[in-house]
Amino acid sequence: MMIQLELGPEFQKTLAELGALGSAVSAACGRGLGKAVKFAANNVVENYLSGQALKTRTGLLRKSVDGWPVDDTEAIVGVRPNAATGKYAWLLGDEQMTIVPRNAKFLAIPIGENLTGAGVARFSSPRQVPDGFFVSTKGRLLFGYKRGKKGKFRALFTLVKSVFVQGSGALIDGVLESQDEMTDILQEEIDKVV
Numbered sequence: 001m002m003i004q005l006e007l008g009p010e011f012q013k014t015l016a017e018l019g020a021l022g023s024a025v026s027a028a029c030g031r032g033l034g035k036a037v038k039f040a041a042n043n044v045v046e047n048y049l050s051g052q053a054l055k056t057r058t059g060l061l062r063k064s065v066d067g068w069p070v071d072d073t074e075a076i077v078g079v080r081p082n083a084a085t086g087k088y089a090w091l092l093g094d095e096q097m098t099i100v101p102r103n104a105k106f107l108a109i110p111i112g113e114n115l116t117g118a119g120v121a122r123f124s125s126p127r128q129v130p131d132g133f134f135v136s137t138k139g140r141l142l143f144g145y146k147r148g149k150k151g152k153f154r155a156l157f158t159l160v161k162s163v164f165v166q167g168s169g170a171l172i173d174g175v176l177e178s179q180d181e182m183t184d185i186l187q188e189e190i191d192k193v194v
Contacts, residue, residue, distance in 0.1 A: 011029075011073060012073075021193075021194070024193045025190060025193055025194070026072045026073075027072065027193075028189040028190050028192060028193040029072055029073065029186065029189065029190065030069060030071070030072030030073070031189050032185055032186035032187075032188065032189030032190065033069055033072070033073070033074075033075045033186060034067075034068070034069040034075060035185050035189070036067075036075070036178075036181075036182035036183075036185040036186050037067025037068065037069065037075040037076065037077050037182070038066075038067045039067075039178060039181055039182060039185060040067055040077045040174065040175045040178040040182055041065050041066050041067035041077050043174045043175075043177060043178045043181075044065055044077070044092075044170055044171055044173075044174030044175065045062055045065050045174075047174060047177070048168070048170035048171075048173055048174045049061070049062040049065065049092075049168075049170055050062070057118055057119050057120055060084065060085050061079070061085045061088050061089070061091065061092070064079045064080070064083045064084070064085045064089075065077075065078065065079060065092070065171070066078075066079070066080060068080070077171065077175050078092070078171060079092070090167055091165075091167050091168055092167065092168060092169075092170050092171040093167045093168075093169065093171060093172065094166075094167045094168075094169040094172065095167045096164065096165070096166050096167065097164075097165050097167075098162050098163070098164050098165075099162060099163045099164075099165060100161070100162045101161075105161070106141065106159035106160060106161060107159065107160050107161070107162070107163060108125060108126055108143065108157040108158075108159055109157060109158050109159070109160060109163070110122075110123070110124075110156065110157060111155055111156065111157060111158050112144070112154060112155045112156060113154050113155075113156060114156040114157065123156060123157075126143045126156070126157050129143070129144075129145060129156060131145050132144060132145045132156065133145070133146075134159075135153060135155075140158060141158070141159040141160075142155045142157065142158055142159070143155070143156055143157040143158075143159060144156045144157070
């Protein structure tokens with residue numbers, strides 16, 4: 001997911017009318033646009049990808065959000081192409097996705113004692129649990145274990161046919177919120193030249 005910022009078609013016409021000053025203004029716009037997209041990327045990370053807005057375990061997606069210039073009139077805020085977190089970048093937008101199992105009947109979702117405090121699964125599959133068994137309760141299929149004959153059942157996985165995931169919209173919201181500050185940054189760079 002990327003947001004692309006471009007200076008309008010009238011911008012090139014205005015630069016041509018400025019003559020010799022036009023190239024200096026163009027370079028100033030490039031510098032300002034570079035600073036503006038960095039500001040927007042930082043706003044997205046600090047205000048939309050922290051706390052309860054997006055539940056993170058490793059923080060890698062948050063670290064990969066960046067802003068970079070393409071040329072003097074174009075810049076991008078998002079996750080760089082070919083980034084390690086590229087396949088999760090859609091979570092920054094407002095896309096929706098239904099996740100289904102590839103080679104099985106169910107998705108095994110870790111729950112309960114199977115999760116560490118950070119939300120990482122201790123066992124990635126029911127097959128890794130030595131004494132586990134399946135239980136069906138109220139239409140839900142659970143997998144877990146029980147210690148002893150009178151022990152309480154401890155659920156480790158819930159098995160589902162699909163999971164619906166909604167993107168956070170963080171990138172769009174963060175960039176749109178930064179619009180006024182980005183314009184000010186761009187104007188400051190142009191004012192230095194003019």
